[in-house]
Amino acid sequence: PPIQPFAITFGADNATLEPQGQVLTRRMSDLEGLFADADAWARAVADGDPVVYTVVSSPVPEVPRELPQSITTIQPGLTAGEFWMTKGHQHPDPQGEIYLGLAGHGGLLLFDGERAEWLDMSPGVIGYIPPGWAHRSVNVGDEPYKFLAVYPGSAGHDYGWVLEHGMGLRARRAADSGDLDLVPFGTP
Ligand code: 6PG
Ligand code: NI
Known part of the structure; x- marks a missing residue:
């Protein structure tokens, strides 16, 4: 049966939805x-394989014409100075998406294969992802970063593209100042 009109309530911690669909955990x-540092990554896997982020979806299915939503919560952390992050993907069917910052402080890294852009994300900020990025x-x-994503149900997720092309930039914490340092992708 088709989805009927319904309302979704955010949990008090901004990380749950009611009603709620799938929950995805990425370790x-x-x-x-x-x-960048494959040895540091392997040590982190051996040393407890921590949860890096979770994605909680609304019950709206990922099918054409529907408009699914999800909340991603990324834990704070560093792997050899690189801030914890999502895998990253392209939409195989190039369509836009919006993110709304809910809690914590994050960034939205966008890459179209040539140009990389960084959007600072904090509660109340909408980041727009154009088709093809x-x-x-x-x-x-230092706290969990949470955001709401709203995207076309037919967009899909291509993770191989990022493994092949990278994301243009990496987000590191500068050893001296502790500030965000965006470096070109190939930087050792
Ligand atoms: C989407 C959104 C978003 C994203 C999560 C996890 O298209 O569904 O961009 O919900 O999937 O933030 O990120 P990864 O899919 O890159 O692991
Ligand atoms: Ni997406």
């Missing part, structure tokens, strides 16, 4: 090949 082991979220703070 460090799910992020193979994504951090790969997108990755990064927690650059």
